């Protein structure tokens with residue numbers, strides 16, 4: 448069978464290495480990836496289970512061979528990705544799209560497996576609204592106050608009624624066929640995937656970036672830690688980030704490196720921006736002033752092109768506002784670019800070479816711009832309707848790269864001409880979160896839906912989708928172009944692991 452992901456983990460190690468079987472059904476690990484020891488093997492191929500238990504002893508100077516037998520699974524439901532559930536459940540796409548809001552803290556498995564009727568679902572959804580985004584079922588974290596834009600429980604009745612049409616009736620299975628995506632073929636099998644396990648299951652590596660020394664840094668979305676992985680050894684070092692608002696949800700979202708090699712973090716419900724100096728290993732904290740630091744304050748993103756004018760941009764997701772921090776005075780200014788647009792929200796932000804700010808309007812299809820000098824606000828509409836632009840990044844040529852979460856496309860806004868270019872992702876409901884570009888001009892993305900990393904060559908429109916070895920909740924994506932071929936990095940936000948994807952071509 449082609450496209451079976453085979454993973455090997457050495458006894459006692461935190462590192463798992465995976466490869467994919469080729470057109471002849473052959474898989475192989477390069478000798479330099481598995482040192483001497485006892486390994487457990489596992490597979491991923493939707494619809495199939497491994498027969499028995501597979502282990503192998505790797506010894507010096509000898510090829511170890513293990514033939515793996517697979518059989519059709521008796522229980523396919525737990526193997527489905529979020530995207531496969533989206534393809535399986537009944538209903539028109541506009542209705543299904545609501546489920547894109549249900550994958551931030553857990554998979555759709557919980558939704559389809561439940562037996563709630565519509566009334567019970569209203570209560571369940573309202574309980575979900577009360578959780579901070581940093582939650583996962585092993586560590587729920589309640590909001591101190593539900594923001595007013597969340598509305599009322601009754602506003603979710605239509606969604607609750609829809610959900611109750613495709614979850615399980617008590618004691619029964621699903622009344623519709625479960626659909627699956629094809630296994631990888633061809634180029635998509637030519638890859639090595641390495642997962643570095645982190646020390647606690649509650650660590651959520653939301654943003655993962657690699658510095659110029661090859662060290663891997665991550666923001667912990669669920670806990671007050673900033674972490675570093677040494678990919679040579681798998682060793683993880685953590686620094687405690689001050690807890691500024693006890694009783695509030697903990698965790699950080701955005702991680703950015705500035706021109707001096709210092710790291711910046713959006714401290715979310717702790718109401719601050721943090722800067723970390725890797726030389727002194729000390730944090731400098733820029734807290735919101737008391738008048739802005741209320742119960743719903745939530746500072747997710749930072750844009751750190753401050754050498755231009757001494758200012759750092761951030762957002763306050765709780766109030767759907769943009770903030771600008773003056774590094775000299777520590778004072779925050781507030782901008783309300785979408786105040787007049789009820790129901791709209793702000794997601795990722797990025798600054799251009801003049802430190803003008805661009806932000807993603809996450810409910811419909813806008814990119815906003817705030818002029819650094821005049822404060823003037825302008826909007827651009829993506830060509831795709833309801834694209835829901837999510838994470839954004841600015842490249843050195845002032846081109847803004849955008850993950851269109853509901854548009855199922857990645858996009859680029861040339862900020863000089865105001866023109867958009869969009870590239871569709873072939874697998875439906877891929878819901879790209881973010882985009883990274885590499886030295887060859889290829890684009891990379893991933894998401895919380897398909898467990899696949901997507902590589903797109905805009906010159907040839909060729910697309911390769913690499914299947915990850917297990918459930919992988921992907922947010923920020925990063926490409927290290929210092930290697931040949933390039934190396935892709937991301938966090939598995941709900942799997943407490945950092946993932947390295949090395950294409951072999």
Ligand code: HEC
Nearest residue numbers: 548549551552557558561571575578579580582583584587
């Ligand atoms: C902000 C985080 C978050 C989001 C977003 C979220 N959930 Fe949950 N969900 C949780 C947590 C935490 C649990 C486990 C604790 C619990 O059940 O309260 C959970 C459990 C569940 C369960 C199992 C428990 C039960 O009562 O049946 C269902 C069903 C569920 N969620 C449905 C949904 C649906 C539907 C959505 C989208 C409308 C959604 N969730 C979005 C955090 C979230």
